[in-house]
Amino acid sequence: MSNLIEKQISREEIFKGVALHVVRDRIILPDGSESVREISLHNGAAAVIPILDDGRVIMERQFRYAHGRVMLEIPAGKLDTPDEPPLEGAKRELREETGAAADRYTYLGSIVPSPALINEVIHVYMAEGISLGESHLDSGEFLDVEYYTLDELYGMVMSGEITDAKTQIAILKAREILKNR
Amino acid sequence: MSNLIEKQISREEIFKGVALHVVRDRIILPDGSESVREISLHNGAAAVIPILDDGRVIMERQFRYAHGRVMLEIPAGKLDTPDEPPLEGAKRELREETGAAADRYTYLGSIVPSPALINEVIHVYMAEGISLGESHLDSGEFLDVEYYTLDELYGMVMSGEITDAKTQIAILKAREILKNR
Numbered sequence: 001m002s003n004l005i006e007k008q009i010s011r012e013e014i015f016k017g018v019a020l021h022v023v024r025d026r027i028i029l030p031d032g033s034e035s036v037r038e039i040s041l042h043n044g045a046a047a048v049i050p051i052l053d054d055g056r057v058i059m060e061r062q063f064r065y066a067h068g069r070v071m072l073e074i075p076a077g078k079l080d081t082p083d084e085p086p087l088e089g090a091k092r093e094l095r096e097e098t099g100a101a102a103d104r105y106t107y108l109g110s111i112v113p114s115p116a117l118i119n120e121v122i123h124v125y126m127a128e129g130i131s132l133g134e135s136h137l138d139s140g141e142f143l144d145v146e147y148y149t150l151d152e153l154y155g156m157v158m159s160g161e162i163t164d165a166k167t168q169i170a171i172l173k174a175r176e177i178l179k180n181r
Numbered sequence: 182m183s184n185l186i187e188k189q190i191s192r193e194e195i196f197k198g199v200a201l202h203v204v205r206d207r208i209i210l211p212d213g214s215e216s217v218r219e220i221s222l223h224n225g226a227a228a229v230i231p232i233l234d235d236g237r238v239i240m241e242r243q244f245r246y247a248h249g250r251v252m253l254e255i256p257a258g259k260l261d262t263p264d265e266p267p268l269e270g271a272k273r274e275l276r277e278e279t280g281a282a283a284d285r286y287t288y289l290g291s292i293v294p295s296p297a298l299i300n301e302v303i304h305v306y307m308a309e310g311i312s313l314g315e316s317h318l319d320s321g322e323f324l325d326v327e328y329y330t331l332d333e334l335y336g337m338v339m340s341g342e343i344t345d346a347k348t349q350i351a352i353l354k355a356r357e358i359l360k361n362r
Binding site: 002004005006014015017018019020022024025027029030031033035036037038039040061062063064065066067070071073109110111112113114115116117118119120121140142143144157158159160163164165166168169172173176 | 183195196198200201203205206208210212214216217218219221242243244245246247248251252254291292293294295297298299300301302321323324325338339340341344345347349350353354357
């Protein structure tokens, strides 16, 4: 393997907002020349594919302003701090967004959604043994909860109807794991 | 389905760099109240999972500065303009990054990697009938080309070794499609 490593020289703060925190770093490339990398800093996130005892999955339909349309996704959200255990974040988002709690969580691995632009890592869990309760959405958060079988969701991933990255991965991985049980 | 739509009131330019183009919009939420959305604008991208006649896949190992580590990914890159046909972008990135050209492309659907933060859509293709040539990397681009079977890559997705979102999805979808042929 060749040397591919890029080293930081300095960092400039560009913009710290509510959602994006942009920095611009001067770096040294593998060939010794200088370049610049702009990235947005992120606490990381947790996502959960909640599977009811009858096999249906709890999904969310919400408007994604950056895309100007409603999207079907699994429950997910930012970690409160970079140090929050991702499973705690997954439990919180599941409870707040759908009102559900789960007896069992299976780790489905992590996802890097935008490797060139954001340092976000999403930790994905499959939740089972679910009891339903009341949701408590954050202020400014609007979503519809819907239920689909895993087979229906698999069809929607393969047909291109579901486009969200974490949702595609969680559905495809959960299906593989449950098939081999 | 409830009304989930958010409407733009105004847009403020925050930062236009090489990789990130941040805007801050004032919006009206579904309940009529006002809020703010920060997003980064993006041309969109194309990615391709190139499968050789012997079943091996052409992969890239490259350093991802935002994550401080080397990652294994499929060939991919930004579209030159928002109007560039994604298949043209896929062919270009495959040729530039790996030197390969392909006889047949199968569309694997689109991916929204970061629905809350970036308006990027990645269009994913499976390429077959591949002939190898010489790569021509962009200035400042460094990567190693490596070859793996689809079974090896599937194992690396399920074990959590491959984390990049587009790469996980392309591997899982290509495997489903080839299994059912």
